Amino acid sequence: MDIKISKTKIEKRMKHKMNVSLVEVIVKLKKTNPIVAKELARPKRRWPAINLKDIDMIKGDVLIAGKVLSAGDLSGAKKIVAWSASGRAAEKIKGAKGTFISIIDEMKKNPELNGYDILR
Numbered sequence: 001m002d003i004k005i006s007k008t009k010i011e012k013r014m015k016h017k018m019n020v021s022l023v024e025v026i027v028k029l030k031k032t033n034p035i036v037a038k039e040l041a042r043p044k045r046r047w048p049a050i051n052l053k054d055i056d057m058i059k060g061d062v063l064i065a066g067k068v069l070s071a072g073d074l075s076g077a078k079k080i081v082a083w084s085a086s087g088r089a090a091e092k093i094k095g096a097k098g099t100f101i102s103i104i105d106e107m108k109k110n111p112e113l114n115g116y117d118i119l120r
Helices: 007-014 020-032 034-041 051-054 087-095 103-111
Strands: 050-053 063-067 077-086 097-104 117-119
Touching: 007 020, 007 034, 020 034, 020 103, 034 063, 034 077, 050 051, 051 063, 051 087, 077 087, 077 103, 087 097, 097 103
Parallel strands: 050 063, 063 077, 063 117, 077 097
Antiparallel strands: none
């Protein structure tokens, strides 16, 4: 299934964003990873909030254009890249020997954010 993404719509939504670092991330991702850019350009109340139990079902590393919540547990070590995580979720990720990295930090090493399963 091919998702049609309007870059003009992303630009219109960016005008309402007050967080400078968020706007910079969206601009960089608009050409390289438009799916994540579209998710981040949405209103924050519509960003995905994914629980750890849902992340545990996915094999491999995960990218979330939103927030990680603490419901459930991780059964093994995973690399989770997201905009933010609740404090309790971060503790549970460390307890399972996983790593949590914010999208901004990961873009310094991997500017296109390739190699992740994107959860929405």
